[in-house]
Amino acid sequence: MEFVAFNNLNMMSYVAIGSATLLALWIVHFVFRWKNPRCNGRLPPGSMGLPFLGETFEFFSPNTTTDISPFVKKRMERYGPVFRTSLVGRPVVVSADPDVNYYVFQQEGKLFQSWYPDTFTEIFGRDNVGSLHGFLYKYLKSLVLRLYGPENLKDVLLSEVDKSCCSNLSTWSSKPSIELKEAISTMIFDLTAKKLISYEPSDESESLRKSFVAFIRGLISFPLNVPGTAYHDCMQGRKRAMKVLKSMLDERRNSPAERKCEDFFDHVIEELKKEKPVLTETIALDLMFVLLFASFETTSLALTHGMTYLTNNPKVLKELTEEHETILRNRENPDSGITWKEYKSMKFTFQVIYEIVRLANIVPGIFRKALQDIEIKGYTIPAGWGVMVCPPAVHLNPEIYEDPLTFNPWRWQDKPEITGGTKQFMAFGGGLRFCVGADFSKSLMAVFLHCLVTKYSWKAIKGGNTVRTPGLGFPDGFHIQLIPKA
CATH class of the missing domain: 1.10.630.10 (Cytochrome P450)
Structure with a gap:
């Protein structure tokens, strides 16, 4: 009887350890996927930040500078004028490049369409x-x-x-x-x-x-x-x-x-x-x-x-x-x-x-969404990703x-x-x-x-x-x- 109970206890331990291992592996895989999104090409450099939250806190962090916002400027210095991030749960490519910005605007209704994060849509109405x-x-x-x-x-x-x-x-x-x-x-x-x-x-x-x-x-x-x-x-x-x-x-x-x-x-x-x-x-x-x-x-x-x-x-x-x-x-x-x-x-x-x-x-960013995979400046913007054109970085x-x-x-x-x-x-x-x-x-x-x-x-x-x-x-x-x- 004691032997059976001991075996049952061992079995439960193995199940618990196995479940914990699978959960840990799933979390590692999820975090890896979050930080390295799938792309049929070369993503712009950057960081996706924390899972779900992305880099939202830093984006909304108050600042008193008259220059480009610290959020954008720091990433421009590290990654260049086109970089990726995640804001309020959505992957976004930020562009401070005048040529890319102009291209995005000119391709409205063809390669891009007007888009804002869900929270903005809730504010202004669906x-x-x-x-x-x-x-x-x-x-x-x-x-x-x-x-x-x-x-x-x-x-x-x-x-x-x-x-x-x-x-x-x-x-x-x-x-x-x-x-x-x-x-x-x-x-x-x-x-x-x-x-x-x-x-x-x-x-x-x-x-x-x-x-x-x-x-x-x-x-x-x-x-x-x-x-x-x-x-x-x-x-x-x-x-x-x-x-x-x-x-x-x-x-x-x-x-x-x-x-x-x-x-x-x-x-x-x-x-x-x-x-x-x-x-x-x-x-x-x-x-x-x-x-x-x-x-x-x-x-x-x-x-x-x-x-x-x-x-x-x-x-x-x-x-x-x-x-x-x-x-x-x-x-x-x-x-x-x-x-x-x-x-x-x-x-x-x-x-x-x-x-x-x-x-x-007045406007820190103008948002669009890629309607298909788009190649530009050696990078690929995946279909469905947001694009934030950054006027202050140009001005x-x-x-x-x-x-x-x-x-x-x-x-x-x-x-x-x-x-x-x-x-x-x-x-x-x-x-x-x-x-x-x-x-x-x-x-x-x-x-x-x-x-x-x-x-x-x-x-x-x-x-x-x-x-x-x-x-x-x-x-x-x-x-x-x-x-x-x-």
Whole structure:
């Protein structure tokens, strides 16, 4: 009996040891496969980091440098301008190479398609415009261009932007100080939301704006969706904003009176009422959400960043002011609004704007996905892998821009107007998905600067420091006092 029990104990020990050995072998094999992904060619050099987590923590680690992010720069120095990594559970090839970036953009819809990690998709919606392709994307783009395209910009928006900037600057100048990022964000949100959804100040619309504030704070943060984290606040902000938009959509659709197409929402609803609509309600709501966000957040960040540069560069400010004072002197009626001809004449202003967005680098990465195995620069990008084009690595490349960290608008002198992404400049993206709001953003910045430098001076009170996580932020804000000119 004791002998049988002893044998059973031995057998159980052997089974336990065997199971532990198999588990250990499986773990070793899994870790090896994770670190050495399969590829029908030569993968770019790099590290896949920890299983599942990859190098996500380091990617989202805050930094205060104005140079290329430490995450990208360290790997560029070790592996070169094209390297592999893993972010939020997905294998990604990161490109800081201008030729590779340009190729990726030009092959949109052929070898690559727009793609963002699952966490980004959760934030912006499964049916957001960045996740759509082919005919539907082109249709939505044409729809958006009705609002932000050059024709409407010239005929309608320029005048409305001028009035909004002048009115808000006047209000701000009556206060001891303002936090510039918050003030500009509110100004642009009010302006664009009125065009998109006939926004008027009310409890509901204020709730919508506050929801976007919560959304923005966690937009580019580590994707841990538990209470107390920035990402959780972001998702809750999106949920509240979508609830408000859905309520507005239902109210508009169920309204007994027929409305003229007075805002962008009306055009969307008109499409939804068709017998065979191109849009679904989900796509329409995700579109409105993305447009509201994109209209104000990136431009307010760029303008605030630009104001810190103008504050510390009196020579630039002097030439910028002279250009706009010349416009006023040549105007028959000094109190009339800005004209399209005046706007197009702002040569130095556009140089300032290009330099601001080059250095601001609002977007740390633009994502695409390989549709098949792709050979480029001696490497293979496997089908299904993500590709992150890194604009800051191009904009801050000393081989492209002399003294790249220096604010120098004169570097753009005598260069043609930028109407699309190039190998050297991709602040507004590139290829088929070049930002449809680029012209609107540039006009808003130009008109804001015009109203500012012709009527006000200012002094910095506090803040102005930036942090990247990896998106741009102002942890202490940027507080200034506006002083009306005599």
